[in-house]
Amino acid sequence: MFMNFLHSTYCNAAIFAGIIFVFMGYFIRRYPPKSIKSWYGYRSALASRSPEMWQAANQHAAYISRRIGIILIPTGLACALFFDSQTDWFWYITVGAVVTGAMYMVGYTEWQLQQIEPESPEDNDNL
Known part of the structure; x- marks a missing residue:
């Protein structure tokens, strides 16, 4: 029975990653990491500059993680209904959606951080 599920189209990356993205987004929203030294949280060089x-x-x-998860789950379900078996295109679409979602989350978060980053004193010397 378990092997039948593993080989069915309902066992796909978009559904599993979507559930993880929603859970991760909810968890970080509900229990935000207190400091940069926490064992969980969004980590990057820009995010670690200040509290x-x-x-x-x-x-x-x-925020973006929850939104991506809400998009990934229906994408995975649609692929499960559309494809009869786990073909190459099935994997390209489901795994590609997960990779695209993760890249979007990182890109959007880094862009938002660049918008709020304070100007450095060297930038004001050139005025």
Whole structure:
């Protein structure tokens, strides 16, 4: 029975990753990491510059993570209904959606952090 599920189209990356993205976004929103040294949270060089940047990064990443998960789950279900078996295109679409979602989350969060990053004193010397 378990092997039948593993080989069915309902066992796909988009559904599983979508559930993880929704859970991760909810968890980080509900229990935000207190400091940069926490064992979980959105980590990047830009997010680690200050506690304010850390909080903003985790807030944005949690928001986008939930939204991506809400998109991935129906995508995985649609692929499960559309495809009869786990073909190459099935894997390209389901895994590609997960990779695209993760890249979007990182890109959007980093872009948001760049928008709130304070100007450096060297930038004001050139005026």
